[in-house]
Amino acid sequence: VRRILSGIQPTGVPHLGNFLGALRQWVQLQDQPAQTVVYSIVDLHALTAHPPVPPATLRDSIHNSARVLLALGINPKKSILFQQSQVPAHTQLQWVLTCVTSVGWLNRMTQWKTKAGSSPADAAPPAALKMGLFAYPVLQAADILIYRATHVPVGEDQHQHLELARDIAKVFNTTYKTNLFPMPQAVSTSAKRIMSLTDPTAKMSKSHANPKSRIDLTDSDSTIAKKVRGAVTDSDPTVTWDPDTRPGVANLLSLYAACRDLDPASLPEGELKGVVGMVNLKKKVAECVVDTVRPVRDEYLRLGGEVGYVKAVLEEGNARARAEADATWEMVMKAVGMK
Numbered sequence: 001v002r003r004i005l006s007g008i009q010p011t012g013v014p015h016l017g018n019f020l021g022a023l024r025q026w027v028q029l030q031d032q033p034a035q036t037v038v039y040s041i042v043d044l045h046a047l048t049a050h051p052p053v054p055p056a057t058l059r060d061s062i063h064n065s066a067r068v069l070l071a072l073g074i075n076p077k078k079s080i081l082f083q084q085s086q087v088p089a090h091t092q093l094q095w096v097l098t099c100v101t102s103v104g105w106l107n108r109m110t111q112w113k114t115k116a117g118s119s120p121a122d123a124a125p126p127a128a129l130k131m132g133l134f135a136y137p138v139l140q141a142a143d144i145l146i147y148r149a150t151h152v153p154v155g156e157d158q159h160q161h162l163e164l165a166r167d168i169a170k171v172f173n174t175t176y177k178t179n180l181f182p183m184p185q186a187v188s189t190s191a192k193r194i195m196s197l198t199d200p201t202a203k204m205s206k207s208h209a210n211p212k213s214r215i216d217l218t219d220s221d222s223t224i225a226k227k228v229r230g231a232v233t234d235s236d237p238t239v240t241w242d243p244d245t246r247p248g249v250a251n252l253l254s255l256y257a258a259c260r261d262l263d264p265a266s267l268p269e270g271e272l273k274g275v276v277g278m279v280n281l282k283k284k285v286a287e288c289v290v291d292t293v294r295p296v297r298d299e300y301l302r303l304g305g306e307v308g309y310v311k312a313v314l315e316e317g318n319a320r321a322r323a324e325a326d327a328t329w330e331m332v333m334k335a336v337g338m339k
């Protein structure tokens with residue numbers, strides 16, 4: 001049977017890139033029969049943010065992430081929705097995996113290399129390079145393997161980490177002569193990577209300092225229109241699909257295409273034929289983004305009056321996740337010889 005696992009960091013509220021690249025898939029995947037579906041708000045991962053997220057903000061972000069996930073259609077009757085830190089087996093397994101993971105593998109992770117300074121523009125100051133950030137992909141592997149997940153719906157930016165999780169599963173199985181961990185495979189969407197509105201060469205991110213770089217799933221219609229109007233494009237008024245030379249325009253077309261389930265390359269001669277000028281293109285894009293975000297935001301606002309319900313969903317999810325994870329942890333302890 002399929003076992004599905006994915007997670008999102010409570011480093012802010014989920015944005016359109018998260019939705020089109022991963023979360024929309026989460027909703028669809030929960031509707032197939034005979035499977036276990038586990039979705040996590042990965043607050044332990046959020047502790048690697050630099051500077052650290054203030055405690056009150058983290059607390060709010062955990063709750064609001066749960067609200068957004070419920071608003072966009074995660075159904076607690078079909079899926080286990082829970083908070084990572086409330087299931088201790090994640091970190092217990094992480095330690096065991098850390099003991100079979102080569103430092104060299106972690107050194108090759110692009111996310112680490114970027115932050116560790118191979119490209120000076122994105123480099124964090126040396127004091128920001130903590131053990132937690134380095135070991136992040138091992139915790140991510142533990143998140144997946146503790147549910148013995150077979151399918152992991154993530155955006156393209158996480159594919160390298162997922163490959164590492166497979167390598168870690170393999171080395172564990174080999175070291176302890178077991179087949180405890182299945183090889184988890186990625187489940188991808190067509191919206192591979194939504195880029196930042198203010199820098200179309202960087203991906204849209206929750207943790208980016210500039211809120212204008214992203215569209216949050218909780219943004220009002222007028223905020224969405226304003227952010228799209230402010231998106232970086234270029235001085236060419238025509239609408240063409242040239243991701244290499246016109247990344248800003250390509251990102252707007254990708255957004256439009258993902259919201260409408262179309263192929264972005266087809267738009268200039270298809271749905272957007274005859275549209276000239278960036279003002280007009282942005283109007284069209286804002287309209288379809290508003291259509292996509294509105295139902296999620298309206299349900300999110302409604303759930304603002306249901307604080308007790310949201311908390312109860314997480315608490316029940318935590319208990320169910322603990323039962324699943326503890327069962328794997330027992331098997332890990334036996335495989336390793338701790339029991």
Ligand code: ATP
Pocket residue numbers: 007008009010011017018019020021022023153154155156157158191192193194195203204205206207208
């Ligand atoms: P942070 O900046 O804190 O890392 P994030 O925006 O990258 O936040 P995550 O919580 O790290 O969001 O990732 C949640 C999911 O969304 C992952 O599956 C990730 O691959 C996907 N994702 C994140 N950003 C994008 C994007 N710009 N386009 C498509 N998918 C994305």
Ligand code: MG
Pocket residue numbers: none
């Ligand atoms: Mg991320």
